[in-house]
Amino acid sequence: xxxxxxxxxxxxxxxxxxxxxxxxxxxxxxxxxxxxxxxxxxxxxxxxxxxxxxxxxxxxxxxxxxxxxxxxxxxxxxxxxxxxxxxxxxxxxxxxxxxxxxxxxxxxxxxxxxxxxxxxxxxxxxxxxxxxxxxxxxxxxxxxxxxxxxxxxxxxxxxxxxxxxxxxxxxxxxxxxxxxxxxxxxxxxxxxxxxxxxxxxxxxxxxxxxx
Amino acid sequence: xxxxxxxxxxxxxxxxxxxxxxxxxxxxxxxxxxxxxxxxxxxxxxxxxxxxxxxxxxxxxxxxxxxxxxxxxxxxxxxxxxxxxxxxxxxxxxxxxxxxxxxxxxxxxxxxxxxxxxxxxxxxxxxxxxxxxxxxxxxxxxxxxxxxxxxxxxxxxxxxxxxxxxxxxxxxxxxxxxxxxxxxxxxxxxxxxxxxxxxxxxxxxxxxxxxxxxxxxxxxxxxxxxxxxxxxxxxxxxxxxxxxxxxxxxxxxxxxxxxxxxxxxxxxxx
Numbered sequence: 308x309x310x311x312x313x314x315x316x317x318x319x320x321x322x323x324x325x326x327x328x329x330x331x332x333x334x335x336x337x338x339x340x341x342x343x344x345x346x347x348x349x350x351x352x353x354x355x356x357x358x359x360x361x362x363x364x365x366x367x368x369x370x371x372x373x374x375x376x377x378x379x380x381x382x383x384x385x386x387x388x389x390x391x392x393x394x395x396x397x398x399x400x401x402x403x404x405x406x407x408x409x410x411x412x413x414x415x416x417x418x419x420x421x422x423x424x425x426x427x428x429x430x431x432x433x434x435x436x437x438x439x440x441x442x443x444x445x446x447x448x449x450x451x452x453x454x455x456x457x458x459x460x461x462x463x464x465x466x467x468x469x470x471x472x473x474x475x476x477x478x479x480x481x482x483x484x485x486x487x488x489x490x491x492x493x494x495x496x497x498x499x500x501x502x503x504x505x506x507x508x509x510x511x512x513x514x515x516x517x518x
Numbered sequence: 519x520x521x522x523x524x525x526x527x528x529x530x531x532x533x534x535x536x537x538x539x540x541x542x543x544x545x546x547x548x549x550x551x552x553x554x555x556x557x558x559x560x561x562x563x564x565x566x567x568x569x570x571x572x573x574x575x576x577x578x579x580x581x582x583x584x585x586x587x588x589x590x591x592x593x594x595x596x597x598x599x600x601x602x603x604x605x606x607x608x609x610x611x612x613x614x615x616x617x618x619x620x621x622x623x624x625x626x627x628x629x630x631x632x633x634x635x636x637x638x639x640x641x642x643x644x645x646x647x648x649x650x651x652x653x654x655x656x657x658x659x660x661x662x663x664x665x666x667x668x669x670x671x672x673x674x675x676x677x678x679x680x681x682x683x684x685x686x687x688x689x690x691x692x693x694x695x696x697x698x699x700x701x702x703x704x705x706x707x708x709x710x711x712x713x714x715x716x717x718x719x720x721x722x723x724x725x726x727x728x729x730x731x732x733x734x735x736x737x738x739x740x741x742x743x744x745x746x747x748x749x750x751x752x753x754x755x756x757x758x759x760x761x762x763x764x765x766x767x768x769x770x771x772x773x774x775x776x777x778x779x780x781x782x783x784x785x786x787x788x
Binding site for chain 1: 654
């Protein structure tokens with residue numbers, strides 16, 4: 308994986324899209340065939356939300372992985388980010404269609420009155436421009452503004468983790484794990500220029516201890 | 519689970535029963551974990567027998583009852599709606615006896631105004647009570663006003679679906695108060711104490727802004743994080759069908775119990 312030949316790069320990205328959608332397809336199949344226990348719609352809704360959060364965390368992890376481990380997976384970042392978007396979209400559609408049956412007064416009341424839903428909804432709305440500009444044309448077109456725009460992902464990931472933690476009755480190990488991961492990944496951003504400077508200086512030093 | 523003999527009660531709602539599989543596998547019982555599937559998955563080590571329930575406090579004849587003695591009381595099957603505070607519901611055929619018949623045996627004193635309940639603490643058999651992360655503080659405690667406790671709808675259940683209670687449903691004995699949110703139905707009870715003061719209740723202690731002492735089912739008063747206007751009936755509708763139904767005041771038992779709260783502000787006393 309680390310030294311994947313260049314000719315397989317494109318294929319590996321498509322594979323990531325395909326594999327990334329497996330949890331949603333699997334969950335949908337289980338639900339549609341009556342194999343999800345108890346409250347199947349909620350189970351599916353929660354599954355989609357969790358995977359959205361996982362893909363957001365994975366998207367944010369690409370940069371620190373490169374900085375700290377020297378592994379460059381930047382070619383997968385767009386796919387991970389878009390998968391996060393698709394999962395958030397499916398999470399929201401499941402809530403709208405299967406959970407609330409398009410009962411718009413109830414949906415609007417939820418969004419307005421329940422802070423965890425307001426926050427989740429805001430994260431979804433903010434994700435839309437990022438998804439729409441996740442292509443080479445937009446990157447060229449927007450130039451430095453693209454980088455600025457895509458910094459929104461920090462807000463989105465924080466909102467996503469918060470949305471999860473606020474939705475549960477007791478904040479257990481699972482939501483804490485996502486909050487912790489997002490905090491670490493966000494904290495890395497202000498640290499990384501200094502770290503990379505230090506690393507470069509370190510790399511440039513004459514290597515006396517090498518034989 | 520062993521089969522139980524129980525007389526059919528007239529307290530039976532005329533709605534489709536929630537499948538036994540759902541009743542016994544979709545549970546909130548934080549002593550065994552926080553997930554809905556945790557109680558059935560993590561409760562096999564729990565030993566519900568032998569068991570005693572201590573009834574004490576402001577009573578003339580405090581007593582520790584053996585489970586056999588309680589099981590020997592005339593048992594009834596009551597088909598009740600169960601509305602969880604998380605906006606889902608079931609229809610469950612409980613087997614049990616009115617709490618009032620147990621209270622009569624210990625002769626409550628005149629100044630007894632409330633009834634406090636306590637769940638067992640057994641970390642070695644209840645994984646949610648041990649380990650690094652504890653979801654709630656133990657023991658789980660609950661309480662009722664004495665008139666609520668004496669209401670004919672309030673039962674101590676020792677069985678469900680004609681058999682003794684599975685561990686995940688609160689074996690061997692639990693409270694069922696059908697017009698209140700499910701968390702009032704304290705499970706695996708070891709102690710019942712009559713007092714003159716409003717007793718603490720676990721969820722109220724944990725998040726006082728979200729869960730009140732009364733916890734009467736009320737579609738008008740939302741939980742801060744979700745609407746209580748409607749509920750998902752577990753086991754109905756499946757994945758695509760509609761299984762959301764409007765929630766009824768006092769969970770449909772208003773005719774029987776609304777009088778207990780006349781003159782009370784139910785918005786303030788949620």
